[in-house]
Amino acid sequence: MVMLTDAEQAMLDGASGAATQKAMELLIRYADALGAERFVETNNVAGVPGSAPQWVKDYYAADGGDYRAVFSRFDLDSDEVVHVPRMNAFSCHLQGGMDPMLWQEQGMTAEAHDNFVSDEAEVAAHGIQILKTCTPYLAGNVPVMGEHCAWMESSAVVFANSVIGARTNCEGRESTSAAMLAKRIPDWGFHRDDFRKGQHSVDVQVPVDSIFEWGMLGYFVGDAVQDTIPVITGDISEASLIRHKHFGAAAASSGGVEMYHMVGITPEAPSVEVAFGDAPKGERFVYDAAARRRIYETLNSVGASEDVDYVMLGCPHYSIEQIAQVCALIEGRKVSPNSALWVFTSRAVKATADANGYTKILRDAGAYLMTDTCSAISQAVPKGTRVAALDSAKQVHYLPAMMGIEGWYGTTADCVEAACTGKWKGRLA
């Protein structure tokens, strides 16, 4: 059984109100399921609190069918509806269901949009920051090394643990909503020093020097080590935020990687010895030319037709650097009448893109810069889409399966080319 401090016992007894009491009850059930012995305090929580599609609200119709009902019954898993106050922790809302302006282009109904607007007003009224992105670290929430966080979004979690050295498990909707009130999360997993040590090694024997290559390596690593912690050594170069962002998202999708060590690159891996600590050095996986080809073929195994009618970029949400790169590739060209190009980012980054003229360059080319969501999250693709082209290993893992379409994985340049010609010409160099 998890042990409670006096402050936690007081919350459980209702001293901080009914909602926080329900939050503690859920967190205790969760901590006991994990086998955690105590809680850590957190003041950095990112989730999707209270936002719900209409059918979930309808399910709770007898409880009022509103934000409060969903937050109480679904998020806090409470048997009764309670008053939901402003959140106590610094709390952020991750990605949402549609673009606030381009929702009609995304095929959303007016009813769904009304629900979106209503949820967003509730989120703001409850003191939750409307970041509306899978990349909170690009939109105003950058934790520091060692900071205990409670984050959802597997790609953000793996980035926070691996690249920043912050400490978060891959939390879920209900645990993050509860943590926003109680400012607690079970002291389990990545909050603990011993859990953060490497378990298997990956030896990289082919040059991994571009975002495309980093994404494939990430997909390989997740497939190889599943949900364990890899220690990666070898021919990896030109580390940057966007490469880590793509690598981690891919590794979290093909396996369940929530933290990785790249020796000499990530902060908790100055050496192989430090990365493993006292942990046994598990299995050794080799990423060579054959493995690289196999991963490329796996990522492209759901593509058959070369007639691409949709190109989606921005998984995880594009940084301003990536938007600038796409604009450099597409300026002066046009998206093919047989295709479409949607680029996804956060509202914060879009504000910069607007100022830089990137939003206009994309629009003039016949593309859209969209925020808040992506095609997988919103299950929105241009009408009639049969074949998509993607520069994200994560998105090609999810989108074709979710939408019943074909998908290609390639470089950003391959994807822009496909958008402008309607033809897939990506090849492994």
Next chain:
Amino acid sequence: MSDVLDKPRLVIRGRAVVPGIAEGEALVTRETISGWGGVNPMTGTVIESRHELRGQSFAGKVLVFPGAKGSSGWSSIFHMSKLRGASPVAMVFNIMTTKAALGAVVMRTPTVTECDQDPLDAIRTGDWLRVDGDAGTITVWDRKPG
């Protein structure tokens, strides 16, 4: 006669994760399961490309699997499957993760882990199971007794 037929093939002991007792037919997979993007919560059907359970639903079954993977939406997808009446009635898994723990908690499905023998070896799809999330036991029959 029925006593012989009703005798369980095996009793597995583990650690209780979520309390309660439930019975149902086993659905066993050796592959980890993604929630969001891997399961359709409206029907409990696995949709992940190349997954060995692709097209099969865990609705009303006892899901026996190595563990959870993928998106942090795992718990909310399984939670939504519960609202739709499409969730598993109980779960048995090997690898503890925040995703699987939270999903089990909010579905309130009896769940057992850390078993004294590998449930993926000991349990076959179609076996009848009673998962006791109070005692931490899994009782296995070749078919539904009685």
